[in-house]
Amino acid sequence: MAHEGSHAVHHEVSPWALPVGLSPFFLSLAAIAYFTWKMAMVAVVTGGIGLVLFILGIAGWANEYFSKGHDEGLGFQGIVWFVFAEVVIFGTVFAGFWMARVNHADVWVREWIPPGGMNLALVALLTLILWTSSFTIWKAEHSIEHNDLGGYRLWLIATIILGTVFLVLHAWEWLHLWAKGFTISSNMYGTGFYTLTGIHASHVLVGIGMQFVLLINSGKALGKKTPARAASYYWHFVDLAWLLVAGTAYIVGSYGKF
Amino acid sequence: MAVAHVPPSGTWYGATLKEWIFTTDHKKVGMLYFITSLVFFVVAGLFGLIIRFEQTAPGIHLPGMFGQEGADLYNYILTGHGAIMLLWWAVVVWGGGFANFLVPLMIGARDVAFPRLNSFSYWSFFGASLLVLLTLLPPNWIKMLWTGYAPYSMNDNAGPTSLYVLIVLLYSISSTGGSVNMITTIVSMRAKGIGWTKLNLFVHAIMAASLIQLFGVPALMGSVILLFTDKYLGTNFYNPMLGGDPLLYQHLLWFYSHPVVYVMILPAFGVFSEVISTMARKPIFGYISMALAIYAIAFVGFETWVHHMFVSGVPDWTRVLFSYTTLFVAVPTGIKIFNWVATLHKASIRYNTPMLFTFGGILMFLIGGLTGIPNAMVSIDLGISDSLFIVGHFHYVLGMALTFAAFSGIYFWYPKVTGRMYSEGLGKLSFWLMLIGANIMFFFQMYMGMANGMPRRYPDYPPIPEWVQLMQIQTVGALIMSVAILLSLINWVKSLWGPKADDNPWKSPSLEWSMTTTPVGPNNFKKFPVEVPDDWHPYAYYKGYHAHI
Numbered sequence: 001m002a003h004e005g006s007h008a009v010h011h012e013v014s015p016w017a018l019p020v021g022l023s024p025f026f027l028s029l030a031a032i033a034y035f036t037w038k039m040a041m042v043a044v045v046t047g048g049i050g051l052v053l054f055i056l057g058i059a060g061w062a063n064e065y066f067s068k069g070h071d072e073g074l075g076f077q078g079i080v081w082f083v084f085a086e087v088v089i090f091g092t093v094f095a096g097f098w099m100a101r102v103n104h105a106d107v108w109v110r111e112w113i114p115p116g117g118m119n120l121a122l123v124a125l126l127t128l129i130l131w132t133s134s135f136t137i138w139k140a141e142h143s144i145e146h147n148d149l150g151g152y153r154l155w156l157i158a159t160i161i162l163g164t165v166f167l168v169l170h171a172w173e174w175l176h177l178w179a180k181g182f183t184i185s186s187n188m189y190g191t192g193f194y195t196l197t198g199i200h201a202s203h204v205l206v207g208i209g210m211q212f213v214l215l216i217n218s219g220k221a222l223g224k225k226t227p228a229r230a231a232s233y234y235w236h237f238v239d240l241a242w243l244l245v246a247g248t249a250y251i252v253g254s255y256g257k258f
Numbered sequence: 259m260a261v262a263h264v265p266p267s268g269t270w271y272g273a274t275l276k277e278w279i280f281t282t283d284h285k286k287v288g289m290l291y292f293i294t295s296l297v298f299f300v301v302a303g304l305f306g307l308i309i310r311f312e313q314t315a316p317g318i319h320l321p322g323m324f325g326q327e328g329a330d331l332y333n334y335i336l337t338g339h340g341a342i343m344l345l346w347w348a349v350v351v352w353g354g355g356f357a358n359f360l361v362p363l364m365i366g367a368r369d370v371a372f373p374r375l376n377s378f379s380y381w382s383f384f385g386a387s388l389l390v391l392l393t394l395l396p397p398n399w400i401k402m403l404w405t406g407y408a409p410y411s412m413n414d415n416a417g418p419t420s421l422y423v424l425i426v427l428l429y430s431i432s433s434t435g436g437s438v439n440m441i442t443t444i445v446s447m448r449a450k451g452i453g454w455t456k457l458n459l460f461v462h463a464i465m466a467a468s469l470i471q472l473f474g475v476p477a478l479m480g481s482v483i484l485l486f487t488d489k490y491l492g493t494n495f496y497n498p499m500l501g502g503d504p505l506l507y508q509h510l511l512w513f514y515s516h517p518v519v520y521v522m523i524l525p526a527f528g529v530f531s532e533v534i535s536t537m538a539r540k541p542i543f544g545y546i547s548m549a550l551a552i553y554a555i556a557f558v559g560f561e562t563w564v565h566h567m568f569v570s571g572v573p574d575w576t577r578v579l580f581s582y583t584t585l586f587v588a589v590p591t592g593i594k595i596f597n598w599v600a601t602l603h604k605a606s607i608r609y610n611t612p613m614l615f616t617f618g619g620i621l622m623f624l625i626g627g628l629t630g631i632p633n634a635m636v637s638i639d640l641g642i643s644d645s646l647f648i649v650g651h652f653h654y655v656l657g658m659a660l661t662f663a664a665f666s667g668i669y670f671w672y673p674k675v676t677g678r679m680y681s682e683g684l685g686k687l688s689f690w691l692m693l694i695g696a697n698i699m700f701f702f703q704m705y706m707g708m709a710n711g712m713p714r715r716y717p718d719y720p721p722i723p724e725w726v727q728l729m730q731i732q733t734v735g736a737l738i739m740s741v742a743i744l745l746s747l748i749n750w751v752k753s754l755w756g757p758k759a760d761d762n763p764w765k766s767p768s769l770e771w772s773m774t775t776t777p778v779g780p781n782n783f784k785k786f787p788v789e790v791p792d793d794w795h796p797y798a799y800y801k802g803y804h805a806h807i
Contacts, residue, residue: 011277012283017282017374020378021380021385024382025384025385028385032389036418036421074372074447078439081442082438084472088480089480089483091480092476092480093480096495096502096503107501184491184492187494187501188502191494195493
């Protein structure tokens with residue numbers, strides 16, 4: 001955006017905020033059509049429109065920024081503020097989980113923890129994967145700071161792969177537990193477990209999405225390094241949140257039946 | 259970003275339709291927010307009149323339709339009146355309308371920090387507005403009241419839960435984007451020489467309000483996301499049978515929905531300060547304490563939410579604790595009111611329309627604030643909770659104080675935004691009618707709750723002559739108020755063809771008046787980057803300073 005001066009009088013426009021802004025509306029219509037109006041076809045159509053608007057809009061938005069935008073370095077601050085809001089969203093689910101854990105401690109340990117307890121070895125592996133990815137994205141950020149595009153791409157790809165492996169393993173774990181009869185509606189442990197880890201996984205997905213957008217536009221990244229710093233910060237937040245999520249969902253959750 | 263050139267003498271609004279739709283300019287985005295907000299204000303106002311129509315005489319008068327009864331329609335109207343007035347008018351008129359238009363102008367910035375994000379926020383808010391319009395269809399009536407308390411809101415008879423949840427979610431997405439934008443703008447885009455002690459109090463208010471939105475809205479999002487998963491995906495958050503707790507919903511909801519009243523009222527305080535200082539021709543009294551009081555209110559506001567739950571079955575010690583924190587809000591609020599009075603002391607006041615609306619707003623806030631004290635005391639509140647007293651109280655302290663402030667602000671900045679002068683006579687007439695109508699309406703509403711014990715939310719009541727009379731008086735007040743609002747709306751439209759306004763009709767040193775043309779040009783300032791003299795202050799109404807303006 002031109003901030004330099006009063007020499008050119010013009011109206012600032014961008015066609016990309018509109019489709020991205022309207023995509024939540026269509027996705028909402030899809031959810032309402034599916035769950036309340038019971039019209040699956042309408043849900044598919046509006047959901048499709050919403051997704052297309054979102055993907056095209058984000059692609060155009062990123063392309064416009066990397067091709068014609070100015071890097072003013074404010075994006076980093078923006079994501080820092082945004083992460084505060086994310087912390088509170090996580091906090092709401094934590095509040096529900098901890099309220100139940102404290103108020104129903106007896107029945108929780110006696111009946112709600114799945115037989116055999118939780119797979120803590122897998123949690124350790126997941127933690128290792130995610131924290132390694134924190135290192136790789138730091139390397140990516142480090143590379144772009146030193147104008148090393150090759151290293152930047154390489155470490156971004158490594159981070160995306162690690163994030164994806166995390167999600168796949170996590171999904172495998174969910175299916176496994178679900179098959180054992182530990183479902184989202186079993187009791188508050190199941191509810192809290194799947195919601196906490198699910199919300200966290202959705203953030204991992206968003207982080208991977210950010211890195212993917214960065215990777216696609218990496219050819220134009222030299223003059224615009226703030227998005228890389230912002231995505232890196234967000235990813236560190238997601239990794240740090242995993243400590244609390246895993247600590248709560250696995251360790252505090254199944255404490256008493258290790 | 260594509261750039262379209264227009265002659266240098268252009269106005270901010272002189273753009274093509276395409277430039278309006280794809281705009282990332284803070285002034286146009288602000289105006290889009292403002293118009294949307296105003297339209298919904300009128301709709302929610304009509305909803306309020308329908309409530310008056312229903313209550314003017316005992317019995318159910320609203321027609322049943324599409325398999326739903328008149329009382330269902332009443333519940334929908336009541337929900338809509340509350341939700342739209344609070345979210346679409348009280349929050350958005352400030353954070354979306356006023357803040358977007360004014361904050362960059364007041365801090366000497368070319369635009370907000372993230373112009374595309376700003377446009378995105380508007381369009382997702384627009385999507386939420388479309389979802390609200392969907393509820394006008396009878397099968398989609400939301401009848402769970404604006405708070406959407408679980409488990410009632412999961413009942414199919416309360417209306418489509420998913421629609422309620424997604425309206426709130428879209429609204430929250432928009433508002434989170436907006437607050438990130440405003441905070442970053444105020445922190446990082448102030449022109450050289452404009453420090454934190456040289457910001458307009460309106461800017462401080464928007465900063466505090468945006469911080470509240472940033473930390474509070476996610477709690478609201480959480481509460482409705484869990485509502486959604488409980489109803490449609492089988493989770494147990496609000497299900498006490500399997501370890502959940504319905505009180506969790508109330509805690510999460512009020513953790514946001516109490517602080518949000520300061521999102522609505524702090525910018526109103528900001529407008530009061532701007533108008534009082536300008537029309538009294540004096541620097542605002544105790545500027546630093548005014549600014550600190552804003553942040554103090556925002557901070558304490560997060561510690562009071564349980565006072566909405568005194569009758570929800572929370573432990574006694576929480577009730578006592580939150581009773582104290584609630585009363586403590588009166589301290590920073592009192593500082594503000596005393597400082598306004600001190601600013602007015604021995605001033606030669608210009609009694610024009612913005613000033614009158616500001617006086618009216620402070621009066622309404624004072625009445626509402628003082629009637630809030632009994633509500634904050636647990637022992638009294640147990641008796642008057644869920645009566646019309648509380649409804650009258652929050653219509654004074656929030657509804658009216660805020661609407662008077664918004665009207666004051668609209669009249670105050672009308673010349674700068676439109677380039678024309680509003681009609682003073684019509685504005686004053688509108689003010690006096692509104693003051694009289696609002697006091698008739700809401701005073702007797704409080705009276706009925708306290709003296710007669712009339713519960714809130716009920717469409718029907720026993721045909722006791724005194725009750726019928728009291729209800730009729732309220733309806734008369736509401737009608738007078740409607741006429742007043744209509745007069746102001748007519749004024750704002752008619753005055754678009756009114757006499758041309760000067761660049762700085764109020765002779766104010768504040769940047770949005772002193773450094774821009776009227777109406778504001780597409781590039782905001784006559785000279786950019788903005789430079790201010792060392793002794794500049796937005797409230798620099800001292801002798802000799804006006805040489806600069």
